Amino acid sequence: MSRNLTGFTPSGRLHIGNLVGAMRPIAAAQRADDPDATVAFISDLHALTLDHDPALVRERTLEFATLLIAAGIDPERSLLFVQSHVAEHTELHYLLECATGFGEVRRMIQFKEKSGRQEQQVRLSLLTYPVLMAADILLYGTTEVPVGADQRQHVELARAVAERFNARYGPTFAVPRAVLPPVAPRLRDVFRPEEKMSKSAPPGSGVLHLLDEPAALRRTIARAVTDSAADVAYEPETRPGVANLLALLAACTGGDPAELAGGFTGYGELKRAVADAVVAVLEPLQQRYAELAADPGYVHGVLRDGAARASAIAAPTVRAAKQAIGLMADQPPQG
Known part of the structure; x- marks a missing residue:
């Protein structure tokens, strides 16, 4: 068994x-x-x-x-x-x-x-x-x-x-x-991509909690660390911040991080797409949570x-x- x-x-x-x-x-x-x-x-x-x-x-x-x-x-x-x-x-x-x-x-x-x-x-x-x-x-x-x-x-x-x-x-x-x-994908703190997301992270960290309101999620993602390169590429070792955003997007959409990178020309566009995908995944969960919490x-x-x-x-x-x-x-x- x-x-x-x-x-x-x-x-x-x-x-x-x-x-x-x-x-x-x-x-x-x-x-x-x-x-x-x-x-x-x-x-x-x-x-x-x-x-x-x-x-x-x-x-x-x-x-x-x-x-x-x-x-x-x-x-x-x-x-x-x-x-x-x-x-x-x-x-x-x-x-x-x-x-x-x-x-x-x-x-x-x-x-x-x-x-x-x-x-x-x-x-x-x-x-x-x-x-x-x-x-x-x-x-x-x-x-x-x-x-x-x-x-x-x-x-x-x-x-x-x-x-x-x-x-x-x-x-x-x-x-x-x-x-x-x-x-x-191994998801990291979006402010400190060298660290994994942690349940016990202090306030102000780059952790996307399941019960964060959509506006709070979008603000956190908008402040995510990227780098100074001009293109969007999935390179976890040398560009961990961008790689983490692509991993987040892949986790929410079911895509491949490296392939998803080719669909973006800038970091602003990438962050907006990540925020939309995260909110789309968490909103149904939050609605179900609210129903259960009411009973x-x-x-x-x-x-x-x-x-x-x-x-x-x-x-x-x-x-x-x-x-x-x-x-x-x-x-x-x-x-």
Whole structure:
């Protein structure tokens, strides 16, 4: 059985890169005959590893779930839930910590980067969250995890922990593998094309958020970095700003960036075309989001049902892991 899983951490605002690189592929992979084969979840526990506003985490969690549904994630054809609503995630987390070395998690690149940027005390959860991510993956018998290069190391840790646990305590977990998402342009910050678009980018960045108003999207694109050359050409290495605009246009229209370049004689014309294409893609999503946001009870119901379905899959995995590692997996008899 094949199962793929993708998590979205509500630590910022979803942007068009998330739509192109993750949300659309999930929607395309859904199956009416096997709705549990495609798993999407809001990884709210991961948002707690850094300083955060509790109210904003809750707000973003609902916003992300609503946007995923608006983008075509159908609860009848996929599994959608919130991580903290399924207790098995934290339960398996501890069991996997008992099979993971301190050195393994200390070497995680993201821990080094994020802990180095923090002025306040580094939270222990920032060190251990890759093990929670391993639990997220292994709970569901996940076989494929679509990830970019920055998350590949975490999937490799999940593989290593699963293989070690299976070798030491007996066959318990499916061993997942990282897979590249379906081919899509790698979208960059339009003001700083040397950086990828980021959910956590500060205000004033060149990120095109899914819920930005059309006028705001157009203003951001109008200020996008280009270069001093006279022609429009797709040359990512030497002209990253223009290449990023062409990649944006390709992502919205389905064209090829290099071929699209030939249709423009200047940067103003290119920016107007990119803005029109981005607005055309996001307006229907925003309209659907507004409809869903007006009836939050529906989204909450989807998340409740999704959590129940997820727990039904995850609970046997936890029982098997507890028994394998040496715990009494069942409650002792009463009386």
